[in-house]
Amino acid sequence: MSGPPCVLVLCLGNPDRGDDGVGAAVAALLEEHLPPGVTLMARSGDMLALIEDWAQFDAIVCVDAAAPMGEPGRIHRIDLAHEELPRDMAFLSSHAFGLGEAVALARTLDLAPRDIVVYAIEGACFDGGAPLSAQVAAAAAPAAERVRAEAARLQEQENHA
Amino acid sequence: MTTKTIKVDYLARVEGEGALDLHIEDGAVKAANLRIFEPPRFFEAFLRGRGYMELPDIVARICGICPVAYQMGAVQAVERAFGIEVGGQLRTLRRLLYCGEWIESHALHVVMLHAPDFLGYPDAIRMAEKHGDVVRSGLAVKKAGNALMCLLGGREIHPVNVRPGGFYRLPTKAELAPMGEELKRARDQAFDLVRWTSTLPIPDFEQDYEFVAMRHESEYPITGGRLVSSRGIDIDIGDFENEFEERHVPHSTALHAMVKQRGAYLVGPLARYALNSQLLPETIQSLAREAGLGPVCNNPFRSIVVRALEVAFACEEAVRLIGEYELPEAATVPFEPRAGTGFGCTEAPRGICWHRYDFEEDGTIRAARIVPPTSQNQPSIEADLAAVAGSLVEADDDVIRDRCEQTIRNYDPCISCSAHFLKLSVHRS
Numbered sequence: 001m002s003g004p005p006c007v008l009v010l011c012l013g014n015p016d017r018g019d020d021g022v023g024a025a026v027a028a029l030l031e032e033h034l035p036p037g038v039t040l041m042a043r044s045g046d047m048l049a050l051i052e053d054w055a056q057f058d059a060i061v062c063v064d065a066a067a068p069m070g071e072p073g074r075i076h077r078i079d080l081a082h083e084e085l086p087r088d089m090a091f092l093s094s095h096a097f098g099l100g101e102a103v104a105l106a107r108t109l110d111l112a113p114r115d116i117v118v119y120a121i122e123g124a125c126f127d128g129g130a131p132l133s134a135q136v137a138a139a140a141a142p143a144a145e146r147v148r149a150e151a152a153r154l155q156e157q158e159n160h161a
Numbered sequence: 162m163t164t165k166t167i168k169v170d171y172l173a174r175v176e177g178e179g180a181l182d183l184h185i186e187d188g189a190v191k192a193a194n195l196r197i198f199e200p201p202r203f204f205e206a207f208l209r210g211r212g213y214m215e216l217p218d219i220v221a222r223i224c225g226i227c228p229v230a231y232q233m234g235a236v237q238a239v240e241r242a243f244g245i246e247v248g249g250q251l252r253t254l255r256r257l258l259y260c261g262e263w264i265e266s267h268a269l270h271v272v273m274l275h276a277p278d279f280l281g282y283p284d285a286i287r288m289a290e291k292h293g294d295v296v297r298s299g300l301a302v303k304k305a306g307n308a309l310m311c312l313l314g315g316r317e318i319h320p321v322n323v324r325p326g327g328f329y330r331l332p333t334k335a336e337l338a339p340m341g342e343e344l345k346r347a348r349d350q351a352f353d354l355v356r357w358t359s360t361l362p363i364p365d366f367e368q369d370y371e372f373v374a375m376r377h378e379s380e381y382p383i384t385g386g387r388l389v390s391s392r393g394i395d396i397d398i399g400d401f402e403n404e405f406e407e408r409h410v411p412h413s414t415a416l417h418a419m420v421k422q423r424g425a426y427l428v429g430p431l432a433r434y435a436l437n438s439q440l441l442p443e444t445i446q447s448l449a450r451e452a453g454l455g456p457v458c459n460n461p462f463r464s465i466v467v468r469a470l471e472v473a474f475a476c477e478e479a480v481r482l483i484g485e486y487e488l489p490e491a492a493t494v495p496f497e498p499r500a501g502t503g504f505g506c507t508e509a510p511r512g513i514c515w516h517r518y519d520f521e522e523d524g525t526i527r528a529a530r531i532v533p534p535t536s537q538n539q540p541s542i543e544a545d546l547a548a549v550a551g552s553l554v555e556a557d558d559d560v561i562r563d564r565c566e567q568t569i570r571n572y573d574p575c576i577s578c579s580a581h582f583l584k585l586s587v588h589r590s
Contacts, residue, residue: 046317048273052304097273101286108289109297 007155008057008113009034009147010050011042012064012099018130019065019072019123022140025132026063026121029144038151047102051111058161059115059154061147064099065123065136072124073135075143077150080116115157117150119143163187165558179574181546181565182412188554193546195539195569197413205529213239213325213498213524220516220531221319226269229262229314230509232323233384234516234531239325241399242503242520245496250489251327252384257482258313258323259383259507263475264306264347265317266510267430267468270573271358272299275465278567279361295357298350302472305347309479312340327493334486341483348476352448355469359452363466364564366552367459368545371420372432373537375508381440381474382433383508389436390426398506401515407532418537425540428512429572430467431458445474461545461571468573471510498524509534511573535574542572 009030013023027042034040039057043050054060066076078085085100099118106112121143124133132140165185184192204223211219216235221228233255240247247255272295273285282288289296307317312332314320322329373394377386389395394404405426407416420426435457438446452466498520505516512534519528549568553561 046307048269048300049304049307049317051300105286105289105296108286109293109300111297 006057006059007038007151007158008054008060009038009040009151010054010060010062011040012044012047012062014044016129018125018127019121019133019136020126021132022065022121022123022136022143023063025137025140026119026144026147029140030148033144034148035152035155038155047097047099048105050099050102051106051109054106054113055111057113058158060113060117061150061154062099062116062118063143063147064118064120065126066120067122068124069122072122072133073139074122075139075146076118076120076122077146078118078120080118085118115154117154119147119150181569183546183550183561183565185550185554190547190551190554193543193550193565194412195542195546197415197539201414205531208518208526208529211526213243213518213520213526216518216526217323217325218319218321221321223531223533225318226266227262227509227511227514228319229259229310229323230507230514231516231531232320233259233507234505234514235518236323236325237385237505237507238503238516238518239505239520239524240496240503241505242501242518243325243496243499243524245326245494247327247494250487251492251494253482253486254313254328254331255323256384257479257486258310258320260475260479260482261306261309261313263383263510264351264472264479265303265310266306266573267472267475268299268303268306268351268354270510271354271465271469271472272296272303275468275570275573276358276361278563278570279363279462279465295354298354302347302350302354302476305343305476308343309340312336324493326496327489327491329492331488331492333488337483337486341480344476344479344483348473348480351469351473351476355448355452355466355473358466358469361465363460364462365460366462366549368461368541368548370427370431370459370541371423371425372435373420373426373428373513374432374436375506375513376436377440379440381437381478385507388506388513390420391432391435392420392423394420398515399504401504401506401532402517405532405537407536413539415536415539416532417539418532419540425544426537427541428534428537429464429510430471430512431461431464432512433508434458434467434470441470441474442477445470445477448473461568464571498522511535512537535572538572538574542569542574545571 011023011027013020015021015024024042030040121139123136179197182194217232220231220235223231277285277288310317315322372391375382375386376389406421407418410417438456449470500522502519506513515532517530518526521527545568546565550561
């Protein structure tokens with residue numbers, strides 16, 4: 001990839017669907033607090049469109065809500081260089097075309113950034129119109145700090161690549 | 162007596178949630194039920210008591226894939242009820258926005274949802290391993306449609322710029338110009354996509370459909386016209402309820418629409434094409450011939466070619482409309498609300514989407530009725546399923562299941578819209 005190395009922080013989720021809004025909450029906390037040159041993007045819609053959005057970047061940090069696993073607010077770090085995101089065998093509908101499928105398709109098409117790190121925050125409630133649950137809201141600030149540090153690390157790494 | 166039941170408990174690569182039950186008795190298909198179990202969404206009920214200005218943005222929420230169809234039907238109905246005439250460049254911009262929806266919806270279905278069926282892949286990701294150029298190209302075409310939706314609608318999903326009487330904000334010629342260049346590239350990619358779909362192994366299967374679509378005197382129908390059918394219907398959209406009815410069926414939360422006199426009918430790309438192919442630009446008609454299409458196509462599996470053709474048309478039409486665009490003097494036609502009933506009907510990507518609203522004196526909505534394309538196509542989907550499964554009764558259940566799922570995907574069904582989605586159950590006896 002030509003041009004200066006670049007890092008994207010991509011916050012995903014629908015703020016009108018309870019804890020799915022944690023991506024947007026983290027994005028709000030990161031606004032103007034990311035290292036210079038790091039791009040911040042918040043998306044709630046078309047995951048397929050992400051593939052072209054991130055093709056121009058060398059590294060991305062994704063923030064997204066995770067399905068409940070018994071510990072709401074827990075922050076999972078998944079480095080896709082070493083781990084896979086859970087992915088259905090077939091996406092059930094275009095509405096359910098999730099991050100895992102988008103990454104898999106981008107990799108197949110050679111449109112995926114070299115480094116992808118996902119911060120997945122366990123949710124509890126995804127009801128329409130519901131606010132963030134207390135544990136998830138409390139996790140937004142520490143998640144934002146870890147994402148900021150991760151973006152700085154990736155940018156440093158890309159600068160020396 | 163031997164009975165057999167084949168079930169698909171959750172249909173993949175369609176919009177929404179449904180299932181299919183096939184009942185086979187003594188080697189014959191006795192029932193093919195597309196069970197839509199997505200909960201009813203009650204949009205028509207909660208529109209009652211809302212203001213006419215809220216209408217386009219509420220109904221846009223019915224669907225993330227075809228919100229423009231709902232917005233356009235709604236504003237048409239308001240405008241017809243209040244006696245508003247929206248013409249000139251405002252009408253052009255609405256047709257242009259609708260082109261964006263056709264492009265993004267059709268490109269998604271053709272490449273990501275439907276094409277893997279013909280080549281034996283479980284999904285587009287596996288297909289991309291061998292057909293990466295096609296998938297890349299399909300994504301680029303879809304992106305052009307999304308960009309058009311963004312520019313004219315304010316955002317790509319659930320746009321917010323359409324209002325009764327016109328738009329909230331008009332694009333400048335300078336804003337549209339780069340979009341025209343992106344659409345020219347998308348048009349070239351869409352032409353190649355049509356040629357590629359014409360090489361797919363299409364099952365040999367035909368049905369004797371009654372096609373129903375809009376017809377406009379001078380243009381391939383998108384935003385307006387009369388309602389016509391291949392068996393003689395030719396009516397104003399306000400007369401829809403005289404010719405068509407919706408029926409409750411026990412196995413579906415979506416109503417089944419029928420021609421009162423005859424039963425099942427077909428809406429969508431095959432119907433539009435059969436009833437209007439002569440209105441396509443010569444470049445698109447020539448492309449259709451190159452792709453092996455005659456003036457009428459009765460093979461639902463070949464709808465992938467027609468759908469791709471409509472992508473090419475929508476790109477070409479969008480380029481033309483942008484080239485002819487002049488900024489209107491006003492974004493909205495002035496009007497006053499009044500009591501009355503209004504009708505709207507446009508060609509959603511999946512077929513006609515019909516609306517009727519009754520308004521109070523101040524424009525408050527007293528009653529609403531929306532007939533989405535997928536509920537109109539349900540009886541035809543079930544007839545196709547019975548015929549397809551009937552030719553495969555001796556085959557393994559997996560073979561029947563795969564072909565039935567493909568049959569349903571021929572329709573690009575938007576189950577979320579119609580319920581108000583797919584499990585396949587085959588019951589053999």
